[in-house]
Amino acid sequence: MRILVVEDDELIARGIVSGLRAYGLTADTVPSAARAELALAHADCDAVVLDRGLPDGDGLDWLARLRRGGNPVPVLLLTARDAVEDRIAGLQSGADDYLVKPFDLGELVARLHALMRRSGGRSTNVVEAGPLRFDPSSGRAWLEGAPVELSRRESTLLACLMQAEGRCLTAEQIKDRLYGLDQEVGSNAVNVHVHNLRRKLGSDAIETVRGRGYRLGWLRP
Structure with missing residues (x-):
């Protein structure tokens, strides 16, 4: 599984990528919405881990544009915003799942695999x-x-x-x-x-x- 991590905090991004690779996933990171668009245009990704606070705008705005363009790639929002209103806004913008920082890496990996099961129409891992x-x-x-x-x-x-x-x-x-x-x-x-x-x-x-x-x-x- 190849994951694109869209996160502008370099320390957090490196930690996520290193952790995902340790779990056997292929992972890359970009720091902005513009770089994310380029990455998705040039590489096949199975899922996106998306932060909301990006230097070139709200991650939800980019996500909404992605969905309007017809891109169905599963997206997991990973953000410090934990209010119910923020969760609802994220899901309504096209996110498939929502995880609040700080988070457990094992849970993130499990949620990504769950996204892949659902996108593949499966109810079990095997x-x-x-x-x-x-x-x-x-x-x-x-x-x-x-x-x-x-x-x-x-x-x-x-x-x-x-x-x-x-x-x-x-x-x-x-x-x-x-x-x-x-x-x-x-x-x-x-x-x-x-x-x-x-x-x-x-x-x-x-x-x-x-x-x-x-x-x-x-x-x-």
Whole structure:
């Protein structure tokens, strides 16, 4: 799961990003609404963590513009404003969830996974494809009932392939989900992770679509 953190306080932003990465998520941070628009235009993000007090305006105004433009990305408001009126205003502006500072990092991660479940139309964390069962929130996987040990990158790759529900993802789209904006990535990095995941799940787990990219073989449309 790739998260965009929109927060102008550098110390808080770094703490959130470091914490999300420690939980196995890919995370980037930007300090303003304008930078957030650019980030969403150039990278696939699964969810946004949004602060209200931004240097170029109220985060709710940016959120409202985002929704008017038809962008459905799940948004969690993370703010110190805890009045009921503020919560109502946030949800009415298009937020999918609301968390008040100070917060527990584990709760933030759990809420982000809950947002992904709802956006995917699921009621439980565990998803299935062929002989595979996978829990994106913990990164645990089982192949024909036997546990499979996955690295953080492998878990993220599997999550984005399962989320695609059989659609083909380009190598660039996969790279966006696996790595943050500030990370250097080798040209064959995606191929390496695909190879390692096939080795653990079987050669038919991931299908290469020539000239297009990859998709989960068990979810072929």
